[in-house]
Amino acid sequence: MIPALGLLAGVLIGIFLQPDVPVWLQPYLPIAVIAALDAVFGAVRAVLDGIFNDKVFVVSFLSNVVVAAFIVFLGDKLGVGTQLSTGVVVVLGVRIFSNVASIRRHLFSA
Amino acid sequence: MRRPDQSMTLLTGFMERPLDPSYAAAADAREAAGMPRGTSSRTPLVVITAVLLGLLFSVAAATLNRSLPGTATAREELAAQVAASQAAADRRRAAVQQTQAEIDRVRAAQLATANQGALTQEVAALELRADAVAVTGPGMVLTLDDAPGGADSADGDPRTGAQADGKVLARDVQLAVNGLWAAGAEAVAVNGQRLSARSAIRFAGDAILVNYRPLARPYVISAIGDPGRLPADFAEGPGGSYVQALADSFGVQVSTKRSESLTLPAAHITTELAEPTGAPTGAAGKASLSPNPTPEDPS
Numbered sequence A: 001m002i003p004a005l006g007l008l009a010g011v012l013i014g015i016f017l018q019p020d021v022p023v024w025l026q027p028y029l030p031i032a033v034i035a036a037l038d039a040v041f042g043a044v045r046a047v048l049d050g051i052f053n054d055k056v057f058v059v060s061f062l063s064n065v066v067v068a069a070f071i072v073f074l075g076d077k078l079g080v081g082t083q084l085s086t087g088v089v090v091v092l093g094v095r096i097f098s099n100v101a102s103i104r105r106h107l108f109s110a
Numbered sequence B: 001m002r003r004p005d006q007s008m009t010l011l012t013g014f015m016e017r018p019l020d021p022s023y024a025a026a027a028d029a030r031e032a033a034g035m036p037r038g039t040s041s042r043t044p045l046v047v048i049t050a051v052l053l054g055l056l057f058s059v060a061a062a063t064l065n066r067s068l069p070g071t072a073t074a075r076e077e078l079a080a081q082v083a084a085s086q087a088a089a090d091r092r093r094a095a096v097q098q099t100q101a102e103i104d105r106v107r108a109a110q111l112a113t114a115n116q117g118a119l120t121q122e123v124a125a126l127e128l129r130a131d132a133v134a135v136t137g138p139g140m141v142l143t144l145d146d147a148p149g150g151a152d153s154a155d156g157d158p159r160t161g162a163q164a165d166g167k168v169l170a171r172d173v174q175l176a177v178n179g180l181w182a183a184g185a186e187a188v189a190v191n192g193q194r195l196s197a198r199s200a201i202r203f204a205g206d207a208i209l210v211n212y213r214p215l216a217r218p219y220v221i222s223a224i225g226d227p228g229r230l231p232a233d234f235a236e237g238p239g240g241s242y243v244q245a246l247a248d249s250f251g252v253q254v255s256t257k258r259s260e261s262l263t264l265p266a267a268h269i270t271t272e273l274a275e276p277t278g279a280p281t282g283a284a285g286k287a288s289l290s291p292n293p294t295p296e297d298p299s
Helices: A002-017 A023-049 A054-078 A081-108 B006-016 B021-032 B044-065 B069-113 B117-129 B170-182 B230-236 B238-250
Strands: B135-145 B187-190 B201-204 B207-210 B213-215 B219-224 B253-264 B271-273 B287-289
Touching: A002 B044, A023 A054, A023 A081, A023 B021, A023 B044, A054 A081, A054 B021, A054 B044, B069 B117, B135 B170, B135 B187, B135 B230, B135 B238, B170 B187, B170 B201, B170 B207, B170 B219, B170 B230, B170 B238, B187 B253, B219 B253, B230 B238, B230 B253, B238 B253
Parallel strands: none
Antiparallel strands: B135 B219, B135 B253, B187 B219, B201 B207, B207 B213, B271 B287
């Protein structure tokens, strides 16, 4: 519950402060959001499995975001930015869906 | 033993073990150290990360929803430049008209003091023939418009390409205007652009230009002439049959209307100073209407 409140607080801070994201950083935002979602669902599943570990959560979040951004950056430099972005989205999307499926099994035993 | 799906280890790997293996590894390590497998999900580290996550989500949503500021500014600047240029052009056109009116007045006064009544009448008659004055009279109005479902919408029939065929082209307007001239029209204007001997009906991309002014559809061609004969003569002449063919074959919307009183604006006539190039012959070198004796003949 407390992490959920923290999430809400972060959303509200972002809405009220409306920080300006530098233009060079903007292409990485969508992929960073997907990577963060993957970390969040992974953490929720770990909590339900009873093996949650806060350090692992933080490290997986940061490394997901950084690696995803790096892949997009590399793709842009190589001229295959959109393809690599699609690849990142597909891989993380599959992970998100199987984590959600596992969460569903825990919550609804279905 | 070789697994049957060994060639797909990458796929099976992330389908079967979507969770970071580090969670399980950390849990095993904690268990080995005699601690419970999982940590609490309420440690400050988790809360800080949650705040960061929320911030990332909302900032990303806000940033990506906002259109890029640079594009919007550039658009506004361009729109402002266009508006300013149009305003300047309108101002200059008004100034030209004012000066023209002043020239007419001064000339009339001069001719009146010089007691040149005949010359005044001749100037007036020539101005009328040169389409340099606004005229009013009975006539007909021919309206051409693109076929329905054509240019404005992208949902025309892709198999027949109806939207491309149903568009009124500059050539259509040219032939309709020529048909009107042939049917005895005395003055013609398209969308308020009076046609003079120096007018051209051209196209630039998809736009139709008359007197170098782009026109928007529908194209309203007003012609002054004998209201009893002009519509019939036009319908029977080449222009009428061409327009009818446009309507029949391509769905171009054509409507003809008789009008008791039409007012057509004056054409913009520029005067230029002609300079003799070689040996002076006769009265060359005078300021005059620039020599352009061939009337517009676009057909």
